[in-house]
Amino acid sequence: MRINVLAPETIEKIAAGEVVQRPGSVIKELIDNAIDAGASAITVELKGDDIPQLTVRDNGGGMSADELLLSVQRHTTSKIHTDEDLNAIATLGFRGEALASIAAVSKLSIATRREQDSQGSLLEMPGGHVTTTAAPVGTKVTVSDLFYNTPARRKFLRARSTEIAAITETVQHLALAWPGIRFRLSNNNRTVLATPGNGRLIDAIAAIAGTDSARDMLEIHWSQGNAVVSGCISHPRLHRSNRSWQYISVNRRPVQLRLAAAAVEKAYHTLLPRDRHPLMFLNLDIDPELVDVNVHPAKTEVKFSDSNAIYRLFLQAAQQALASDSSHQPPDWVEEEGEPLEADETIPFFPPLGPRSPQGGMRPSQISFTDAREQDTTSQGWKVVGQVLSTYLVVDSGDGMVLVDQHAAQERVMYEKYTDMLEQGQRPSQLVLPLEVELPAHLLQFARGQQAQLSQLGFGFNISDSGIVLNEVPLVFRKALTTEDVVDILEHLMDGGAQVNLSDRSQAALMMMACKTALKARQQLSPTEARQLLDELNRCRNSTTCPHGRPTTVHISRQQLEKMFARR
Amino acid sequence: MAKLTPMMEQYQQTKNRYPDCLLLFRVGDFYELFFEDAQVAARELSITLTSRDGNKEEGIPMAGVPHHALDTYLARLVRKGFKVAICDQVEDPRLAKGLVKREITRIVTPGTIIEDNLLEAAANNWLAAVANREGQWGLAYCDISTGQFHCSQLSSAERLEATLLALNPGEIVVEKGVSIGRDTAILSPVTSTNMSEVDQFLPEDFPGHAAARQAVAMLVAYLQEKQQHPRQLSPLEWQNLDTFLYLDTVTQRNLELLSALDGSRSPSLLAVLDSTRTAMGGRRMKNLIVTPLTDISAINRRLDAVEYLLDNYITRKQAEELLKGFYDLERIVTRIGYQTANGRDMLALGASLGRIPQLKEVLADMPNHVAEGLDGCEELCSTIQQAIHPNPPVGLREGNLIRPGWSGQLDELRDLASGGSAWIRSYEEDLRKKHGIKSLKVGFNKVFGYYIEVTKSNLDLVPDYFVRKQTLVNCERFITPELKEWEDKILSANERMLALEYQLFSDIREQAAGWSRAIQANARIIAMLDCFLALAQVAEEHNYCRPVVTESGKLDIKNGRHPVVEVYGQDEFVPNDCLLDRENRQILIITGPNMAGKSTYMRQVALIALMAHIGSFVPADSAAVGVLDGIYTRIGASDELAAGRSTFMVEMSELAGILANATRNSLILLDEIGRGTGTDDGISIARATIEYIHSHKDLAAKTLFATHYHQLIGLAETLERVANVSVLVSERGGEVTFLHKIAQGGSDRSYGIHVARLAGLPDLLVKEAQRYLEEENNTLPAASQVRDSQPRYSELKDLLEELARQDIDGISPRQAWQVLARFQARAEQVREVLDHED
Numbered sequence A: 001m002r003i004n005v006l007a008p009e010t011i012e013k014i015a016a017g018e019v020v021q022r023p024g025s026v027i028k029e030l031i032d033n034a035i036d037a038g039a040s041a042i043t044v045e046l047k048g049d050d051i052p053q054l055t056v057r058d059n060g061g062g063m064s065a066d067e068l069l070l071s072v073q074r075h076t077t078s079k080i081h082t083d084e085d086l087n088a089i090a091t092l093g094f095r096g097e098a099l100a101s102i103a104a105v106s107k108l109s110i111a112t113r114r115e116q117d118s119q120g121s122l123l124e125m126p127g128g129h130v131t132t133t134a135a136p137v138g139t140k141v142t143v144s145d146l147f148y149n150t151p152a153r154r155k156f157l158r159a160r161s162t163e164i165a166a167i168t169e170t171v172q173h174l175a176l177a178w179p180g181i182r183f184r185l186s187n188n189n190r191t192v193l194a195t196p197g198n199g200r201l202i203d204a205i206a207a208i209a210g211t212d213s214a215r216d217m218l219e220i221h222w223s224q225g226n227a228v229v230s231g232c233i234s235h236p237r238l239h240r241s242n243r244s245w246q247y248i249s250v251n252r253r254p255v256q257l258r259l260a261a262a263a264v265e266k267a268y269h270t271l272l273p274r275d276r277h278p279l280m281f282l283n284l285d286i287d288p289e290l291v292d293v294n295v296h297p298a299k300t301e302v303k304f305s306d307s308n309a310i311y312r313l314f315l316q317a318a319q320q321a322l323a324s325d326s327s328h329q330p331p332d333w334v335e336e337e338g339e340p341l342e343a344d345e346t347i348p349f350f351p352p353l354g355p356r357s358p359q360g361g362m363r364p365s366q367i368s369f370t371d372a373r374e375q376d377t378t379s380q381g382w383k384v385v386g387q388v389l390s391t392y393l394v395v396d397s398g399d400g401m402v403l404v405d406q407h408a409a410q411e412r413v414m415y416e417k418y419t420d421m422l423e424q425g426q427r428p429s430q431l432v433l434p435l436e437v438e439l440p441a442h443l444l445q446f447a448r449g450q451q452a453q454l455s456q457l458g459f460g461f462n463i464s465d466s467g468i469v470l471n472e473v474p475l476v477f478r479k480a481l482t483t484e485d486v487v488d489i490l491e492h493l494m495d496g497g498a499q500v501n502l503s504d505r506s507q508a509a510l511m512m513m514a515c516k517t518a519l520k521a522r523q524q525l526s527p528t529e530a531r532q533l534l535d536e537l538n539r540c541r542n543s544t545t546c547p548h549g550r551p552t553t554v555h556i557s558r559q560q561l562e563k564m565f566a567r568r
Numbered sequence B: 001m002a003k004l005t006p007m008m009e010q011y012q013q014t015k016n017r018y019p020d021c022l023l024l025f026r027v028g029d030f031y032e033l034f035f036e037d038a039q040v041a042a043r044e045l046s047i048t049l050t051s052r053d054g055n056k057e058e059g060i061p062m063a064g065v066p067h068h069a070l071d072t073y074l075a076r077l078v079r080k081g082f083k084v085a086i087c088d089q090v091e092d093p094r095l096a097k098g099l100v101k102r103e104i105t106r107i108v109t110p111g112t113i114i115e116d117n118l119l120e121a122a123a124n125n126w127l128a129a130v131a132n133r134e135g136q137w138g139l140a141y142c143d144i145s146t147g148q149f150h151c152s153q154l155s156s157a158e159r160l161e162a163t164l165l166a167l168n169p170g171e172i173v174v175e176k177g178v179s180i181g182r183d184t185a186i187l188s189p190v191t192s193t194n195m196s197e198v199d200q201f202l203p204e205d206f207p208g209h210a211a212a213r214q215a216v217a218m219l220v221a222y223l224q225e226k227q228q229h230p231r232q233l234s235p236l237e238w239q240n241l242d243t244f245l246y247l248d249t250v251t252q253r254n255l256e257l258l259s260a261l262d263g264s265r266s267p268s269l270l271a272v273l274d275s276t277r278t279a280m281g282g283r284r285m286k287n288l289i290v291t292p293l294t295d296i297s298a299i300n301r302r303l304d305a306v307e308y309l310l311d312n313y314i315t316r317k318q319a320e321e322l323l324k325g326f327y328d329l330e331r332i333v334t335r336i337g338y339q340t341a342n343g344r345d346m347l348a349l350g351a352s353l354g355r356i357p358q359l360k361e362v363l364a365d366m367p368n369h370v371a372e373g374l375d376g377c378e379e380l381c382s383t384i385q386q387a388i389h390p391n392p393p394v395g396l397r398e399g400n401l402i403r404p405g406w407s408g409q410l411d412e413l414r415d416l417a418s419g420g421s422a423w424i425r426s427y428e429e430d431l432r433k434k435h436g437i438k439s440l441k442v443g444f445n446k447v448f449g450y451y452i453e454v455t456k457s458n459l460d461l462v463p464d465y466f467v468r469k470q471t472l473v474n475c476e477r478f479i480t481p482e483l484k485e486w487e488d489k490i491l492s493a494n495e496r497m498l499a500l501e502y503q504l505f506s507d508i509r510e511q512a513a514g515w516s517r518a519i520q521a522n523a524r525i526i527a528m529l530d531c532f533l534a535l536a537q538v539a540e541e542h543n544y545c546r547p548v549v550t551e552s553g554k555l556d557i558k559n560g561r562h563p564v565v566e567v568y569g570q571d572e573f574v575p576n577d578c579l580l581d582r583e584n585r586q587i588l589i590i591t592g593p594n595m596a597g598k599s600t601y602m603r604q605v606a607l608i609a610l611m612a613h614i615g616s617f618v619p620a621d622s623a624a625v626g627v628l629d630g631i632y633t634r635i636g637a638s639d640e641l642a643a644g645r646s647t648f649m650v651e652m653s654e655l656a657g658i659l660a661n662a663t664r665n666s667l668i669l670l671d672e673i674g675r676g677t678g679t680d681d682g683i684s685i686a687r688a689t690i691e692y693i694h695s696h697k698d699l700a701a702k703t704l705f706a707t708h709y710h711q712l713i714g715l716a717e718t719l720e721r722v723a724n725v726s727v728l729v730s731e732r733g734g735e736v737t738f739l740h741k742i743a744q745g746g747s748d749r750s751y752g753i754h755v756a757r758l759a760g761l762p763d764l765l766v767k768e769a770q771r772y773l774e775e776e777n778n779t780l781p782a783a784s785q786v787r788d789s790q791p792r793y794s795e796l797k798d799l800l801e802e803l804a805r806q807d808i809d810g811i812s813p814r815q816a817w818q819v820l821a822r823f824q825a826r827a828e829q830v831r832e833v834l835d836h837e838d
Helices: A008-019 A023-036 A065-071 A083-087 A098-104 A151-155 A160-177 A201-209 A211-215 A258-271 A307-324 A406-424 A441-449 A451-457 A483-495 A502-517 A527-539 A558-564 B006-017 B035-045 B067-079 B157-167 B195-201 B210-225 B249-254 B269-273 B279-290 B296-311 B313-323 B329-337 B343-362 B378-387 B408-435 B456-461 B481-514 B516-541 B598-614 B647-661 B679-695 B710-718 B752-759 B763-774 B783-788 B791-805 B813-837
Strands: A041-047 A053-058 A107-113 A120-125 A129-133 A138-144 A182-187 A190-194 A217-224 A227-234 A246-250 A253-255 A280-285 A383-388 A392-396 A400-405 A429-438 A460-463 A467-473 A553-557 B022-027 B030-034 B050-052 B060-066 B084-089 B102-108 B127-133 B136-143 B148-154 B171-174 B186-189 B441-445 B449-455 B467-471 B475-479 B548-550 B555-560 B576-580 B587-591 B622-626 B630-634 B666-671 B702-706 B722-732 B735-744
Touching: A008 A098, A023 A041, A023 A053, A023 A098, A023 A138, A023 A160, A041 A160, A065 A107, A065 A120, A065 A129, A098 A107, A129 B722, A129 B735, A160 A182, A160 A190, A160 A201, A160 A246, A160 A253, A190 A201, A201 A211, A201 A217, A201 A227, A201 B313, A211 A217, A211 B313, A217 A307, A227 A307, A246 A258, A258 A280, A258 A307, A280 A307, A383 A527, A392 A406, A392 A527, A400 A406, A400 A527, A400 A558, A406 A527, A429 A483, A441 A451, A441 A460, A441 A467, A441 A483, A451 A460, A553 A558, B006 B022, B006 B030, B006 B102, B022 B035, B022 B067, B030 B035, B030 B067, B035 B060, B035 B067, B060 B067, B067 B084, B127 B157, B127 B210, B136 B157, B136 B210, B148 B157, B148 B210, B157 B249, B171 B210, B195 B210, B249 B630, B269 B279, B269 B516, B269 B598, B279 B329, B279 B516, B296 B313, B296 B516, B296 B548, B296 B598, B313 B343, B313 B516, B329 B343, B329 B481, B329 B516, B343 B378, B343 B481, B343 B516, B378 B481, B408 B441, B408 B449, B408 B481, B449 B456, B449 B481, B456 B475, B475 B481, B481 B516, B555 B598, B576 B598, B576 B735, B587 B598, B587 B679, B587 B710, B598 B622, B598 B630, B598 B666, B598 B702, B630 B647, B647 B666, B647 B679, B679 B702, B679 B710, B710 B722, B752 B763, B791 B813
Parallel strands: A041 A182, A246 A280, B022 B084, B127 B171, B171 B186, B548 B622, B587 B702, B587 B722, B630 B666, B666 B702
Antiparallel strands: A041 A053, A053 A138, A107 A120, A107 A138, A120 A129, A182 A190, A217 A227, A227 A280, A246 A253, A383 A392, A392 A400, A400 A553, A429 A467, A460 A467, B022 B030, B030 B060, B050 B060, B084 B102, B127 B136, B136 B148, B441 B449, B449 B475, B467 B475, B555 B576, B555 B622, B722 B735
8 A cells, every 4th residue: 555645536525525414514505605695585495306406596695707616616715815814703604615515526506696797607517617697696506416426425325304304404593593584495396494584583483493382482682791692492381302492503603502502401490390491592692703613514513712601691691581581371281361250250169078088098089178268368369279189289269270289389489498598598507416427438528528618508517437427407407307318418419510510509409308398298288288388389489380390280271161061 | 750758748848948958857766868968968978878769760869867976967067068957856756646747946057056066166156247238338247156246337348358358257148149259158148137126136326327237137037047046145246347457358368367378277476376275265366366456545455464464474374374274154155045054064164263263363463453354253153063063974864963962852862763773782682582592683674674683593483473574595584563663763763853953953054044244244354364364475485575556657666576487487587677657768668589588577567567456565676666557468479360360460459459448557568569560561560659659648658568670779769758678688609698687778689590599490591590690781692593502611611610719739649639530520521511512
């Protein structure tokens, strides 16, 4: 084997391979060019079976005949002029490689016309001659026989439907980043995607994710310095089982930005059920000097000069949006609310008389109230009617029925109490008897390392050989702590990993504690206790879910009741 | 002629009353046709032609169809344009003494059908009546399947023709002997009209005169004759056709508004605009396109609605979704009125009404309160939802019309009828046990009713009280008194159930009939909403803009596009501007080569103006449209040779019509006037036409005049309101490209030869034509000189040119040798040609 110089065509193909991996990459590069050309409408057409013929048409500025010739050559671009420009890239494309790469591995045809020219220019590759043609203002690029001369790459392409799906994903991401541009994607003359391009993100979301999803979106607009996060995130009642509906862009460049998605999910905190993810459509406007786009061949990954700041920015933006939305509706399964009934038309569920039932029974419709007259209303006008399965409170809300999971409600109440107390920095309470807790090695290590922070939280202790001796605990833990409890708390605190702020881990710990000390399910409540619980729940900031994200209340409207009884 | 049998006499008498119909005569299980009718039917329906009394010499031709297949054959006949009279046996043949009584029960003509399977969903089926009195033309038309009923009066035959073309009625009622000159519609002469009844149908402030009244009378009389009920129609609506933009017949056809020139639906303006989701909307859209408005505020109201929907994407999508669930309310209401609506119709009605509240809410903010008039008819809607069975059959006598729980009596009967089968099973079980016949079965057939079946091997176990009824190969069938008693109960319960169910259903249907005005009003509003949604959708899809409609008399379009060609054409569409006004640019002379887009340009200007008058957005970057009163067209060469008129004659007639009718508020499109005659005549006529339109003060219409006579370009100098534009062509090194771009100034080159080459004429011919063109005096040589024309000279010239073009720098010796060899071969070829010449 000898070292030799590669032939020009081979060099071209190798270079092209970085940029053009599949039809989706071609589409992305061509749309980037169209956007940079100032287009307000971009059409993508896919034709044919197998590897589709790709056509991207735009109504942007177009090119002159000379520019057209240059455009397909390597290292030619209109987007940057000097290397200083590389520090502050303001366009989507900048490498001057895309068209050359595409031309190297396909049969390319470009028709273009500028506003000021009466005739258009047509270039076909291979060939390379520019001829005159009739054309509207803008550019049309047609890519046929992709990878015709690189059989290896062609073999590695996935099934047509997979490739189409990848193309669709690419176009969707771009359409959501540019709601002011009308996008149309068609596959063999069937429209796959069409956005209105009227500048409103919510309409683009409606076109792509459906009008139902669009109705449950919250707007975000948050700035810090001259960095701005804007867009929409889903209302907590709307969520998905995966992260596929999370679209982020930086300076309107679609990117994969894990840290942003993580920050936003964090903001939802306890508002979503476990393993469910929000939808997000966000753009970060930031000084181009603070972002490096030239990291990845496909430009989908970017690097920030200060990623922590970016994380915080997204987190705060999302938190703000969630907090300002006052309509914390109960989760999914409650639909339209009807007109409210007159208050005196209550529908008592059970006759209010009955003996207290023994604990542990699973018989349905057990009533635990003895006195019918004790139907006091809570602060929001709810009347507690009864308790079912010793687990759920049955409430008359005036315009329907409400079922409350007492355990979840209690958890939420206690969790918020603890959180508040923590924030206000309560003094720890001394334990009458110091508690000796044996710890496994990693926990001991952790306790040792974080002793100061833990004591700030309220846990004061001394280190012993095999564990710790606890002599101070936060005021909230009035009930006796067991050693298992302590181990659990420490595990939770450690779970977040070394980098995360200690206060976050404490949230997890608190959640767990709230769970343990709250009412167990299947516990009898007196009417007063029930009323008190509901009042306390009502005063909570997020009364609709327990700290783990499960719902606390279910509302059943009058309409739904009537439907159930086939009265409608 | 042999004497006819009594039945055939009956037939003949009936037939004489309806000579213009095919008579379907019920005989037993068949509908029969006789004599010529039979021959026609056999031919059209591909059924066998036999004869009655076939063995005699004078057998009567006969053809028939089974009664249960009537609808299918009926559909075919009606679609082919026949009128059919159906004569049924009106008494039970078993009870008849002598000849069975027969009567005409139905007359079906193309204009009077109401059955769904015979009608096209998204098109009205108009029945029109035309009368001529005192120089005026009266036109009355109705669609009995939807209830629409209109009347208007026209002052000229051309206007009548244009209106009829737009309307496209399936049938036209005329007075005997009158012919309207249209060969597509069925003309039905009406026999008598009763003028005294007419007044009941006319509204109080009826503005029409004798002609209109006569037309209405004729229509009403015809309907009554055909056993339809004029009362079922909505109240008569007067239409002042002068309030619409006048589109002459040529314009309608050539602009391909509702269909392409060959008659297919696409490509046409309708195909582009019509994305309606309901049948009512589909019909309204067709109507919208051919009746553009001239009232600016009405146009703006429509534009406001479209703009609102365009701006509110989510609202629009929600409304579209809701509209998908609407059925054809107009036709359902008609069937309710005729008492032929079935369970499915009622369910469809209920489902549609149920969606109205939501629709109203979604569209609450529409400008001009468009959606406010919708009435959810809640009472009727909830009755239907509670009463009608969720899965009714198509028929009306098979039960399953009423929901359980609606009528206690019906439910009881149902239990009885179905419970009967439970009883049967237990009876069967009992008998088996009692008599020890394990294989005993209780069955049912139409002949014996319920029976007990016992296999031959068990016959010895059969008790005495079993009465034998039927013997079969391997079993015997019996009945018992108990069984029969129960059978009566069940069967009668069944009968009573069906009767009661039908009665209950009829009552509800009757109730619905009381709501028909409200429902029809809903249908009109929904149809309009559907059209607005469709217009908004196409405006978004194809990037249309809102036209500004004023009285200015100006037509100013920036980057306009042809709405149909840009969608259905192969190449990328190149947009173009157009400016026409009253002061400087009244007449545009368009020159340039053929196939370069002159006709497309003219049509797109007309279509954009038309769309603006409809209240639709238009395909352009911006458009200011001065209100017009008519669009007149003379495009293409329509040879009506069959009618004995040559191209040129037709052209001149059409031109005459235009010049007589157009006003200063009209738009005229003229394509290649003067083409069908000698060059000098043609140029003269063209020039005079332009001058006439320019100078005649009543006729200062905006005009687009496309021509290949580039001598006319000079007119712009002498006439102040004439301007020149032309289509751009690019010529580079012998390659000619049509740019489809319109530029100011005239063009004096036709590029006809280029077009000839593109068309595929032989190279040699094209080259010669080119050479003749370039010669100064392009005179044809005298016959003797023909042999002297030098084809060889041009061949040689080519060869030398090619040789000169070769790039010999930088090629290898081998390649040079190849080039040389090639040329040697070519030279050989040319020499052969030259030798041949000599």
